[in-house]
Amino acid sequence: MLNTLRRSFVPAAWLGWQIESNWTDPFLFLVFSVVKPVASVLILVFMYQAVSRAGADAPIYAYIYLGNAFYIYVGAVMAGASYSILDDRERYRSLKYIYIAPVSIPIYLFGRAVARFITGTIAVVITLGAGALFFRVPFNPLTVDWPLFLGALALGIVCLTFMGVLIGTWTMTLRTEPWFVGDAVAAALYLFSGAIFPLTVLPSFLQPIGFALPLTYWLELLRRAVLGPGAAAFPTLAAFSNGQLFGILGGITVVFGLVAFLGYRYFDQVARDNGMIDAQSNF
Amino acid sequence: MSDPQAIRVENLGRVYKIRAVKKGEARERVALTDVNLDVPRGELFGLLGPNGAGKTTLIKILTTLLAPTTGRALVAGYDVARQAPEVRPRINMVSGGESSGYGLLTVRENLWMFGQFYGLDTQTTHARIDALLEIVGLADRAHTKTSDLSTGLRQKMNIVRGFLTDPEVVFLDEPTLGLDVGASRDIRRFVRQWMAERAGRTVLLTTHYMAEADELCDRVAIINAGRVLACDTPANLKRRLQREALFKLETSPLVNGALTTFQTLPGVRKVLHAPHDGFSALDLSLEADSALSGVIGALTAHNASIISLQKREPTLEDVFVDVVGMSMTEAEKHGD
């Protein structure tokens, strides 16, 4: 187990960081890491300002801002893990060599997600800081329930990485358009996870999808950790205690872990059957 | 323009700036220095040199993909740096070890696409594709996706792409790199046939396979570390060595001291030693046959027994060693 970690996780984390960061100097790297997620939050801030007369004090404003800020992790970790497998296959053409090395591909992908987690964290911190300083978001580090926050964050990141492994190994079986699968799935889940609006806004027949997603419970826990009782303004998950939400998130994470493992085995077989380990999708 | 020279290269030099990993570490790498060449129309000209000698850099310059740092080059009478739009319709290039086009297109579709980029009408393109695929033995694969072709077949398609536009000058950059003996032979045969049937067409071939250059080329330039060191017909280059007596000798394993002894013997010009499992192979270059007795005497003095002894004719490999001062393999290590 330790050997697998040493061989698969540590080099992958190091490699991921090099790939993410070594194309430019640290300042530009920081700017580019932050500009994309911050812009996506600003879209929502301006959408809100364009139509709302309630101002920043309305609960929906903090709901949207925080949900979107933490959703940065979804794009970074889940889409990032899936992206790295394509990076290796298409850009660096090294996937075949990694494949025949004695490494565990899912653990390797966990390692590759570390760099994205770090850059995602920088973006989340800056987004939250900008929210508190410039956009009147009720975020105060002194009142945050840190144990709840860190516990939920850790569990959510593990779950996101499982989802990334699943999507990454799936995209390995695709020849065209695989680059955007991670991003496209992340964007589509935006709709169902209650990230930027309460699930109750969705038509009732779509709401079960949201309740089946771990992101829904994860974002609710993070909001509760940051806002305290203020998070209860929307009744979607108000009936659940923090412990229950943790339990549900943990349970779904285990399920996703299992699905990711089985999915990896299946897609791995499909990819090898179709000769996709060293395929090129360019056209 | 009716320049009798297909390629003129005058005092050509190229220096690459290497990007700094850390600030203040920017370096330069000299790829070509003061290269002069004339290749008349209708010639199959070879550039022979180890990896990193500057062959590909020269081809990039001649195909308008890279600007020279100093000097100038003309292809089909036009300056490659200043008159690229005039040069481009007249040339084409095939590089070994590269796949051109798109994997999900068929062989015919890929070739048609490249024909269009040169302004060929579809009817002409398809007729030429049929003719050329037939010659290289790829006619039955015209409707196969290129992603499903083997390396050798893909390179044959690449060759067809390069000749499809009927260029005045074709640049073949290591066209048989990584191919098996059969595929390499097919490609060499195709090139020879092309040259025989298309009068006035010119091919510049780079290779580090001595036999390939020897077999194909009308003239050969030996290039190493960015400099052209010799340029003549293979026969003339080898004739320079015919004053020497060349022997291939296999002995029981030799100790290092023995080699030093051989090199100081009277009449011995050069000794190349390749140790093998259980025996040593020596390439001897002697001033005359008579110097051989001294070598045999020295072998006996070192208690080495002779397994085989063979007198041989000079090859381009010997010319390379004579001109560069080391074998191609050693030159590659040296370059690295």
Add this chain to the structure above:
Amino acid sequence: MTTLVNTRPPDRGWRLFLRTIVARAYPRVVGQQREKAWIFFETFLPFLATVGYIYVYRAMQAPEDYIGFVVMGGAMTAFWLNVMWSMASQLYWEKESGNLALYVMAPNSLMAILLGMALGGMFATTLRAVIITVLGSLLFGIQFQVSSYLQLLVVFVLTMTALYGLGMLLASLFLLWGREAWQISVALQEPIYFLSGFYFPIRSFGFAIAMSASIVPLTLGMDAMRQLVFATGPALGFLPVQVEVAVLLVLAVGFVAAARFWLSYMERRAIEEGTLTDRRR
């Protein structure tokens, strides 16, 4: 070999330009025919993302025309993505696979190659835009009130011309840089959605920022189209449509001319610096 036919001399000039566009579009069109997975990734998933923004407005109890704004923004993302990923950034892959050298070495124009790439992906792009517009309109009951079809057509054509000119300018970056240009393309996506007002009227920015954002043709293009197709559009518009048309015209001419100049300048620099065939990944 003597069978090498030559029915007529090879085309040059505009005929070669058109041939090149068609030839480079071909792999895209055929690729879409041979691998159907893109329909899911390029139309269905982006549609869900657009719907996400619609429900944000629903949650904010926004006026119904804002839902229409989002649908239009969602449809227009298809064109931006087409320009960035199917045209500009594609040069990165062409360089990696060795095709870029063959394109540059051939007597064709690099502009034609870029247009071929973009037009080849246009079927997917248009389908995506149409699906988002039609489904979005039907599912969310969007009311269109077109004041002038002619003006709408003029605005759309000018916007697209300027946008693809801008795309070619961006493509030229890939001749000199590889990963750096790629990262810039990735990082630009959301800021452009934000600054161009894909999901809200750019009037919210105030004059100075909105004017600066107008350098991206989609900014004024979308603002003008919203004014022309929604009842509340004129009230929420940034500048009068006629002014926006005039600016778009300047942008279209300027970007196409600048792209022509820059592509040739960057090609020359890339040839001098040796980056056309340099694969640093």
